[in-house]
Amino acid sequence: MKLVLERFTHNALALLAVTTILFFMFRLMPGTPLAAFINENLNADQQQAMLEQFGLDRPMWQQYFIYLGNLLRGEFGLSFFQRRPVLTILLEVLPNSLILTLASLIIAYIFGVLAGAWLAWKRGSWIERVAVPAVLATRAAPEFWIGMVLLALLSFNAGWFPSGGASSPGVAYANDWQRIASWDYLHHLALPVLTLALYLQGLPLLLMRSNMLEVMHEEFVTMARMKGFSEWRIVINHAARNALLPVVTAFALGVGLSMGGNVVIETVFSWPGIGRLLVQAVSVHDYPLAQGAFLMIALVLALMNFVADLLYMVLDPRVSHGRKG
Amino acid sequence: MRKLAIAAAVAFAALGMATAAFAQGPTEKVRKINLYTWPQAALPQSYQASQLIAQEWRKLGLEVEVKPLQRQAQTQLIWFSRDKWDATMWRMVGRPERSDPDEFLYSLYHSSYAEKGYNFIGYINPEYDKLAEKQRTQLDRDERRKTAFALQEIINRDQPQAFLVHPKYALAFNKAVFKEDTVVNQSGIGIRNIWTFLKIEPLGAQKDLIINSNETINATNPLYIGGAVDSWITDLIWDRVMRIGPDGMPQPWAAESVTWVDDKTVDVKLRAGMKWHDGKPVTVEDVIFSFEAPAGDKAPMYKPFVTDIAAMEKTGDLSLRFKLKQPNTTFLTASLAKINLIPKHIWEPVLKDLAGKPENAEQLKEVSYIGSGPFKMVRWKPTEEILLERNGEHFAAPKVERWIMRIVPNAEATLGMLKRGELNFIGIFGGDPEVLVNFAKENPDIAIRSEVDIGFEYVAFNNRRPPFDDVAFRRALSLAIDRHLMVSAAWQDYAIPANSHVSPVLTFWHDPAVDQLKTGIAEAKKILQDAGYRLVGGKLYYPVGKQEKLTTE
Numbered sequence: 001m002k003l004v005l006e007r008f009t010h011n012a013l014a015l016l017a018v019t020t021i022l023f024f025m026f027r028l029m030p031g032t033p034l035a036a037f038i039n040e041n042l043n044a045d046q047q048q049a050m051l052e053q054f055g056l057d058r059p060m061w062q063q064y065f066i067y068l069g070n071l072l073r074g075e076f077g078l079s080f081f082q083r084r085p086v087l088t089i090l091l092e093v094l095p096n097s098l099i100l101t102l103a104s105l106i107i108a109y110i111f112g113v114l115a116g117a118w119l120a121w122k123r124g125s126w127i128e129r130v131a132v133p134a135v136l137a138t139r140a141a142p143e144f145w146i147g148m149v150l151l152a153l154l155s156f157n158a159g160w161f162p163s164g165g166a167s168s169p170g171v172a173y174a175n176d177w178q179r180i181a182s183w184d185y186l187h188h189l190a191l192p193v194l195t196l197a198l199y200l201q202g203l204p205l206l207l208m209r210s211n212m213l214e215v216m217h218e219e220f221v222t223m224a225r226m227k228g229f230s231e232w233r234i235v236i237n238h239a240a241r242n243a244l245l246p247v248v249t250a251f252a253l254g255v256g257l258s259m260g261g262n263v264v265i266e267t268v269f270s271w272p273g274i275g276r277l278l279v280q281a282v283s284v285h286d287y288p289l290a291q292g293a294f295l296m297i298a299l300v301l302a303l304m305n306f307v308a309d310l311l312y313m314v315l316d317p318r319v320s321h322g323r324k325g
Numbered sequence: 326m327r328k329l330a331i332a333a334a335v336a337f338a339a340l341g342m343a344t345a346a347f348a349q350g351p352t353e354k355v356r357k358i359n360l361y362t363w364p365q366a367a368l369p370q371s372y373q374a375s376q377l378i379a380q381e382w383r384k385l386g387l388e389v390e391v392k393p394l395q396r397q398a399q400t401q402l403i404w405f406s407r408d409k410w411d412a413t414m415w416r417m418v419g420r421p422e423r424s425d426p427d428e429f430l431y432s433l434y435h436s437s438y439a440e441k442g443y444n445f446i447g448y449i450n451p452e453y454d455k456l457a458e459k460q461r462t463q464l465d466r467d468e469r470r471k472t473a474f475a476l477q478e479i480i481n482r483d484q485p486q487a488f489l490v491h492p493k494y495a496l497a498f499n500k501a502v503f504k505e506d507t508v509v510n511q512s513g514i515g516i517r518n519i520w521t522f523l524k525i526e527p528l529g530a531q532k533d534l535i536i537n538s539n540e541t542i543n544a545t546n547p548l549y550i551g552g553a554v555d556s557w558i559t560d561l562i563w564d565r566v567m568r569i570g571p572d573g574m575p576q577p578w579a580a581e582s583v584t585w586v587d588d589k590t591v592d593v594k595l596r597a598g599m600k601w602h603d604g605k606p607v608t609v610e611d612v613i614f615s616f617e618a619p620a621g622d623k624a625p626m627y628k629p630f631v632t633d634i635a636a637m638e639k640t641g642d643l644s645l646r647f648k649l650k651q652p653n654t655t656f657l658t659a660s661l662a663k664i665n666l667i668p669k670h671i672w673e674p675v676l677k678d679l680a681g682k683p684e685n686a687e688q689l690k691e692v693s694y695i696g697s698g699p700f701k702m703v704r705w706k707p708t709e710e711i712l713l714e715r716n717g718e719h720f721a722a723p724k725v726e727r728w729i730m731r732i733v734p735n736a737e738a739t740l741g742m743l744k745r746g747e748l749n750f751i752g753i754f755g756g757d758p759e760v761l762v763n764f765a766k767e768n769p770d771i772a773i774r775s776e777v778d779i780g781f782e783y784v785a786f787n788n789r790r791p792p793f794d795d796v797a798f799r800r801a802l803s804l805a806i807d808r809h810l811m812v813s814a815a816w817q818d819y820a821i822p823a824n825s826h827v828s829p830v831l832t833f834w835h836d837p838a839v840d841q842l843k844t845g846i847a848e849a850k851k852i853l854q855d856a857g858y859r860l861v862g863g864k865l866y867y868p869v870g871k872q873e874k875l876t877t878e
Contacts, residue, residue, distance in 0.1 A: 036669060081551050082543045082551065083543075083544055083546075083549065084688075085690075090709070092706065148737065155741055156741040159745060163738045163741035163747055164731075164735065164738045164742060165733070167733060169710065169747060172704070172712075267735055269735070269738070270732065270733045270734055272708040272709040276541075276708060277541075280541055281394075311502065
């Protein structure tokens with residue numbers, strides 16, 4: 001329990017650091033949010049009024065403490081441009097980002113783990129000689145390139161999938177759950193998920209494969225062989241279980257990491273997610289919205305980090321035992 | 326500002342005397358010029374143009390460095406540090422209200438805008454100021470036109486900046502879905518305009534117009550402008566007393582007639598039978614309220630459009646009179662065609678509730694979408710789509726059932742969507758226009774329409790700083806740029822040469838006399854030589870006596 005608390009504090013402190021860095025980073029960038037309004041008939045007095053309205057005329061340290069205070073009360077502030085609460089804006093798109101990320105990760109990891117184990121088993125064969133470079137290639141190829149190629153092939157030319165968005169033009173649903181469960185939504189989700197999964201599967205696959213190779217030389221595997229178990233049973237029941245541990249950590253961290261890294265996929269597929277919101281907010285100096293979006297990503301990352309820690313304790317008793325000793 | 330003007334005049338006189346007095350003598354080398362531009366990835370045409378321009382200027386013996394700056398950083402430097410730069414690539418964009426030449430004629434060069442407004446180049450000319458003010462008071466269009474011509478000729482003479490091109494935009498629609506001749510072109514704006522959206526006729530089962538935007542919609546609020554795309558939508562939901570017609574001139578819209586009684590009085594007679602989307606009638610009180618609402622401090626973005634109104638008076642069941650503080654010919658375009666008509670019964674309580682609070686009408690949690698316009702709001706998701714449906718009771722009811730805008734940040738994907746029918750109207754294309762045109766060649770259902778922009782691209786000179794405080798120097802630098810080369814090499818023929826702040830698409834206001842700008846390096850060199858500049862060892866030197874203490878940053 002003490003350990004859980006320790007890990008929790010650890011992550012909370014990291015979040016505070018992230019918040020602070022974010023706050024100052026945006027304000028030290030050249031340019032002000034007013035620059036984006038220049039073409040909108042705003043005269044000097046109106047600009048001043050805008051600065052005051054958002055507290056941008058105060059010293060930076062004052063702004064910082066006001067910001068922290070508001071955060072503690074769960075207030076992320078108002079977006080400069082949309083003039084709506086940042087939290088509302090974020091929560092509108094968060095489900096889309098989570099679904100995209102989780103669906104891709106789950107597919108990538110299931111495929112990666114199985115294929116990795118299989119490739120380890122096929123060590124030295126021609127399959128390995130073809131598959132490993134192919135996996136490396138998908139990992140090295142830029143996401144937007146994979147995305148554009150898939151779009152051109154499967155959407156523009158074959159016409160099997162829509163070219164972008166999260167649902168067909170003008171289609172309405174009673175609520176978000178109905179929408180997410182609809183065929184239309186899944187149809188739109190398919191290409192972005194495929195792209196992201198293609199990009200993500202390399203890590204678990206290679207990780208699983210090398211872990212397997214290591215584990216398969218351990219004594220308990222030799223022991224199992226001596227017991228006369230079938231090769232497949234040894235792979236799945238004995239070796240794979242042990243090789244899986246690092247992959248679990250990678251998965252949890254992957255959720256957080258790819259949440260922020262979905263910017264490219266979301267832009268290519270016009271997917272209404274948090275990454276696109278972030279890019280737009282940064283480019284027009286919408287501080288509250290950009291901070292909010294980054295913080296949301298950091299929060300998911302910290303949370304998943306924490307979950308990974310907990311999982312590890314459950315899956316591998318050595319982690320908690322080691323600390324006690 | 327006056328001080329600056331005097332200083333400039335004195336410097337000028339001194340310069341003239343100096344060149345006359347000494348034929349030869351010790352002079353100072355013209356320091357290195359920084360030419361700011363946008364990064365290649367952001368605006369490839371402007372970037373390419375800046376490279377070509379630097380090449381030409383170097384031929385005059387100048388040392389030129391092209392410095393790309395990210396958009397925000399550039400704005401910060403050019404707009405907020407007005408004495409710290411030499412020359413920059415810049416652009417003015419076209420908007421329907423800019424179909425009246427006033428905004429460019431007045432704001433770009435009037436001295437009162439030099440410190441904080443649009444005259445960021447710091448051009449000071451009392452003669453220009455006087456004429457710019459005059460055209461605002463000339464109700465007689467032909468008289469005003471003469472003044473507009475004179476203003477264009479002054480700018481042509483002084484070259485406070487070098488105009489480059491008026492870009493051409495290519496937009497597209499699916500002619501298998503819509504009747505081709507029902508698409509309306511608006512001068513200087515193109516086919517993406519309210520007239521198209523009202524008149525475009527579906528041919529078959531697809532009754533929805535599905536258009537793209539490459540940026541998120543910030544707000545749908547009749548009292549707030551959050552971005553360019555936002556106004557495409559407010560345009561359709563809320564009526565205005567007048568609208569800018571396809572010819573660029575304001576025409577009565579929610580009014581049957583708009584008449585100038587004298588140069589400070591305008592009479593408006595409203596259309597009979599107009600209704601708000603909630604079924605209540607549109608009254609004179611509503612119209613008066615719509616012009617009163619921005620006057621306080623609750624709608625700062627619309628306030629400038631009503632400050633000229635001295636009083637409003639109801640003169641009948643459907644008529645009212647505007648009294649202006651001063652004669653202003655632009656009132657029809659800048660106010661009557663700009664202010665959204667909003668229902669008093671909804672907005673009066675809202676504004677009352679805001680009174681005395683720091684918030685204003687831009688930050689409302691719940692904005693009422695009740696207007697009287699040809700489309701009604703159904704729903705909007707800022708990063709995804711906005712959905713409007715036709716208002717069948719409107720006096721200009723649209724032919725399409727629904728107007729749907731999809732947010733598509735990926736330019737290539739818009740083409741894919743157009744092909745697949747996920748879009749049937751391209752409202753803005755972020756990619757190379759040539760790609761769109763080639764796409765249409767391969768897809769016979771797609772029709773392309775291109776139009777020259779009201780806006781323009783130019784090199785702004787900082788008229789405050791030497792050497793750009795000298796007319797001869799500015800003229801020489803401007804004439805060194807071959808506009809036809811700009812059009813073909815930088816804009817791939819999707820532009821026409823420019824030498825005026827009034828676009829040739831505004832045929833009535835554009836002065837054809839300034840079109841004949843004779844460019845060429847030889848011409849430019851001659852101007853410099855005549856003004857006393859000298860080439861020594863391939864480097865350009867100031868005329869005798871001209872000194873400056875500035876440094877290149």
